[in-house]
Amino acid sequence: MSVVPQNELLGPALPHRLEAGTNESWYMEADFGYRFVAASRDTLHEQIRGVYMSAALGNGKSIATPTTLRM
16 A cells, blocks of 8 residues: 655655755654554554555656564
């Protein structure tokens, strides 16, 4: 499942153009993450063990965080 928590996101508005040689960070409150995971577990009846973040790049590729945050 993919989600972009627009109202919960701390950082520049999305979509965001990242210029060459620059970087940017986005965050969300941990409480929102825990509530989202709990709601997903209840709705989807799936074992969700953690979350990660991915980004779609301008060249069509995607990258993901190397580790999963356990929830």
